[in-house]
Amino acid sequence: MSDYIIEMNHITKRFPGIVANDDVSIQVKKGEIYALLGENGAGKSTLMSMLFGMYEPDEGEIIIRGDKVKIQSPNHATKLNIGMVHQHFKLVSNYTIAENIIMGMEPVKKTLGLFKSVDLKKANEDILALSRKFGLEVDPTKVIEQVNVSMQQRVEILKMLYREAEILIFDEPTAVLTPQEIEFLLEIIRSLRDDGKTIILITHKLEEIKKIADRCAILCRGRLIDVLDVASTDTKTMANLMVGREVSFTVDKPAPKYGKEVLRVEHLTVRNEDKYEVVKDVSFSVREGEIFVVAGVSGNGQIELADAIAGLIKPSGGTVTLNGADITSYSIRKRNLAGISYIPEDRHNVGLVMDFTLADNLALKNYFEEPFSRKGVIHNEEFTSYGDKLIDKFDIRSSQGNDTIVRSMSGGNQQKAIIAREIELGSSLTIFVQPTRGLDIGAIENIHKQIIGERSKGKAILLISLELDEVMNLADTIGVIYNGEIQKIADARELTPTQVGEFMMGVGGRHEKE
Amino acid sequence: MKKNKNGIIHKVILQTIGHEKRQHYMIPVFTILLSLIFGAIVIALLGSNPFKAYYNLLQGSGLAPKASYAGHKGIITDFTSFLNALTPMLFAALAVLIALKAGLFNIGVSGQMLAAGFTATVLIGYSTLPAIVAKPLVVLIGFVIGALAGAVVGFLKHRFNINEVVSTIMFNYIFQYVVSFLINTFYVDPVSRQSKNVGASGRLTLVDVVIGDYKMDIPLGILLAAVGIAVTAFIMNKTILGFEIKAVGSSMRAAEYAGIQVGRTRVLAMMLSGGFAGLAGVTYYMGYFASIQPKVLVSTGYDAIAVALLGNSSPIGIIFSSFLITVISKGSTYMNSASGVQAEIASAITGIILLFSACGAYVKYKVNRWKEDN
C-alpha cells in the first residue's frame, strides 16, 4: 500500500496520427494540489480524461487508493469519487442550477405512493445547504442561461461535491475568469484541499501554480518532462521546461508614433436578440500606429462591439467613422473594401469556411475582385498563386498546401491563415478579437510580433483581449469595458494591471473618488 | 455490418474503397452493389430468378434486347422512352443538388414540378400556338414558375427564419390540393379523370415519330438536361455565384463574415433550384406525360434527393445515379410481366439503395479507421 491516492503508471494513449500520451507516469498524494503544466496539445487533458473514464489508455495502469482499476466511464469515475470540471462547461442551458447539479442522481418522490417523479423541492434545499457548506453560494432556481460564467463554474464544482468527489480535477479553470474571480476560485480550491480533497489542476498559467500548487508535473508533446516541487522552483525554469526552450516573457515594442485618426466610434449602442443593450453608448477612437486594446471579462459586450464595427451586427444607435467617412450604414463587404480587416473570435465558425481549401480561404475576402475573377468567372490559377505567396510569407503549415481542407489543419495554422488573409488586405484598420486564445506560447509570440509589425507599418489596431498579460504587453491605449460600458480609457503606461483588473470588474476608480 | 475484421472480405473492402482518391465514387458503387445483392435475395425468396429479373430491368429500359417486340417497336424505341423518363429525373436531381450546395434541403421539388407543369399546361398546352413558339415558351414558363416557387421558400427562410424543410413540405400540399381543385373544376377529362391532354405543339417530347421501321418518342428535354448539367457544373466550379453558394452552404456565418449576402445568395440558389424543378415539371407533365393526375404528387422529387445523394452531390455523379434509379423504376413494368415480380419491388430496391447510401459517410469513416489500424 503506497501513500498515493492516484497512481498512473506508464500511460500511453494514441489517437490517429498522434501520440497524445507517451509513457507518462504520475503519482498524486491525498490532500495535495497537484498541477499539470504544459502547452496546448501537450497531453494534459487527455491524461485527465483517462482518469475520468472518458478514454481508456492503450497501455499502462491506473491505481486508485491502492487498487488497480480500469475506469470505463465517467460514471465509474464518479463511483470512485473522482470529479472533473471541464474546460468547456457541461451544463444544460435551459435547466436550473439545481436540475443541472442533480442530473443523473435525482432525488425521487412518490405521488400518491405510486408515481415516481423528480423531487425538485428537496433538490433545491439540498443544493442550497451544500453551497453554503463550501462557501459557494448559488440560487438553485436560476436558469443557467441567465447566470455568468463564474457562477456556471460554481455549478460545475457543486456538481462534483454533490457526487461526493474526493479527487477533483480542474481543467484550465481560470481561462474565462477575471483576476478577482480567479483569486476567489483559488481560495476555494485551497479550502477544498484543507477539507481533505485531492486536487489536480490542469493549466498553462505559471503564476497560478506558483500561488497554490504543492507539486507540478510538466508535460511537453505527450511526454512527462519533470515533476517539480513548486515552492523550490522559479517560474522561469518551469516555463522553459514547458516549452522546451528559452522563452521571453516580454514583447519588444518600440515607442508609438501616432498618425491621423483612422477609426472613430461615437455613442455606439448595440442590442442583442432579446433587445437587451449589450453595448451602451461607447465612444473612442484609434489612430494610425496605435494599438487600442479593449480589455474586459468575457461576455461584457466586447464581441458585439467588434462585430458592430465590422458590420456583422447592426447597432441600434451611434456612428462608426472610418478615415473620415461615416460607414455606419455600410454592408460588411463595403466596410472590408473601405479598409477594415477583422480577425474574429470564433475562427472555426466565422473566420474560416472549414470545408473549403486553404487557397479558397485565403482568397475569401477578395475572390470577387480582379485578378481572382473577371465578369463573374473565377480563375483558379490566381487563387493558387496567391495562396502560395501567403503560405510562404506567413509560414502556414499544412499537409497538402493550397489544397488542404482547412478543417484538417492545426488551430495555430488556422489562425495564421486568417491573420495572413486579413493582414494581406492592407486595410487601414485591423480588428483582432482574442487572437491568441487557445494557442501555445510559440504561436502566441508569433502573433504578437505580427500585431506589433502592423503597428510599425502605421496601421490602426483594435485588439480585444481577455488576457491581462496580453493587454499590458501590447496596448498603447487601454479601454476597459464592463457590462457594455467603457469604464476607463487611458494611456497604457498610466495604468497598473491591478487597476485594469478592477475596472474589468466594474469597481475601478472608487479609490480615486474617495 | 462487416464484422470480420481480419477476413478476406475486409481486405477486399480495403483494397477497393480504402483508397482516398477513389472513395468518392467507390463508396456509392459499393453501397449500390450491396443493395442489389439484398434485392436479389428478396427476389429469390419470392421464387423468381434474380438475374433474370435484373436483366428484365435492362430490357425494359432499352439497354438490352427483349425476346420479341410489338410492331414498330424495338430496343431503340425502348431506349428513347427510357430517356424520356430520365429527363425529369435529371432536372429534379439538379434542383436538389443546387439547394444542397447552399445548405438547403429542397424537399419541395415535387410540388414545384407540379406548379410549373400545371401552369405551362394551362397557359401553353391548351393554346393553339405553333410548336416553334410553344415549346420554348413551355420551357421558359416552367423555369420561371419553378424559380418563383423556389424564391418564395428562400425568402421565407431569409426573412422569417422559416425552416425550408417545413415550408417546402407545406407548399407541396398546397400546390397538390390547389392544382387538384383547379383541374377538377376547370380542366378535367371526364373519361380519364385527369387533366385534359396537352396539344402536340407544346409537348416537349415528339410522340410517335416514324424513323425507318420504328415509331418512337423523342424527348427533346434530354438535350436541355445535358445543357443543364453542364451549366450547373460551370456555375458551381467556375463562377463567383457558385463560390458564394458553396460558402453559404458550408458555413453561413463565415460566408456572412466574408461579406457575402447570405440571404440573397440563398434566394438565388433556391431560384435556380426551383427553376430546375420547374423544368423537371414541364418535361414530366408535358413531355413524358401529357396530362396531370389530380391529388397526386409524383415521387420524382423525393427520389431526386436520393439521386443527388447517391451521385455524391456532383453534377457528373448525378448522371450515373439518375440512370440507375430510372433503369430500376422504368424497367420494373417489364420485369413484372416477364418474371412475375411485383413492380413495386423496384421502389423498394430504390429505397434500400437510399438506405445504404445514407450510411455512406459512416462506411467511409469506418474504412478509414481500419486503414489506420493496419
Added chain:
Amino acid sequence: MNTIIIDGLSFALPLFIMAIGGIYCERSGITNLAIEGLQGFGAFCGALFAVCIAQYFAGNSPIPFYLAMLFAFLGGMLFSLLHAMLCIKFKANQVISGVVINILAMALTEFMTKQINASIFGAASNKFVLGVSARITVPVLSQIPVLGAVFTNLYPFEIVIAVIAVIAWYVLYKTRFGLHLRACGDNPHAVDAAGIEVSRVRLIAVMASGALSGLGGICFAYSISANFSSNIYSGYGYLAIAALIFGNWKIMPTLGACLLFGFARSGGYELVKILEMPSSYQDLVMVLPYVLTLLMLIFFSKKNHSPKALGEIYDKGAR
C-alpha cells in the same frame, strides 16, 4: 357545430399523438422527418395483423381493432429502429435519414401489401380493408351544452390517445428519464458527463416516436380511410411535424396547434356542405391547415427556439 368538434377532434388527436412522438424524438436531439413513414409502417403492421385475425372474431368485435393498435404501436417502434440506427450508430445526416425512411416505408408497405394480398389472400389488391371503428358516446358528460360534443360519437382510440398523452406529458416533464431526455437535446455532453448514456436515451426517444406515430397511423386507417393503402401517406406525419414546430417543441402548445388544424379542416368541410359547393371544393379546404401553418410560422418563427443540439451528431470523443 357539433360535427365540427366531433370530426375536428378525431382528426386532431391522432395528429397530436404523432406530434408527441416527434417531440420526444426532437427534444432528445434527433431530427425526425420520418414520422410520415413511421405512421404508415405502423398502420401497415396493425392493419396486416387485423386482417389476419379478422376471421376469428365476430364482425362487430372491437378486439381486432385494439390488437391492431398494439401492433401498429410495435410496428412503428420496430421501423423507427432504422432511424435510430442511422442517426445514432451510423451518424448519418438526420434529415436525409428521415427522407430515406419515408421513401422506404412507402415502397416497402406498398410492395408488401400487394405481395401479401396476392400470395396469402389470393387477391390482386393494394389495400387491407378495415372498416371504420365503432363510436361511443359518454353518458351524462355528452349532455353538457356545446362542450358535450367532445364526449359525443367518440372513436375509442380518442380515449386511448388522451390517456397516453397524459402519461407522455408526465414522463417528459416530471420523471428522471424526462429530465435526461430534454437535457440530451440541449447539451448531450452534460448528460454524458452526468453518467447517463446519451445514445440510450435517444434510442428510447426515437422508439417512442416510432411507436406513437404507428399508433396515430392506425387511428387514421380506422377512421378517415377505413382501410390501409398507400393513401395513408397523405401528409399526416408532416402535419404533425408542423404542429410540433408550431407548438415550440412543447406538449401543451402542440395540442393547441393540432386542435387548430383539426377544427380548420372540419370547419372547412362543414362550410363546403352548408354552402352546397361541389365536392371538389374540399380540396381547397384541405389547403387550409398548410396555409395556416405557413402564416403562423411567419409570425412566430422568430420566437421559436428549436432544441439547441437538434440535428447535431453527438460524438462522445469530440470535446
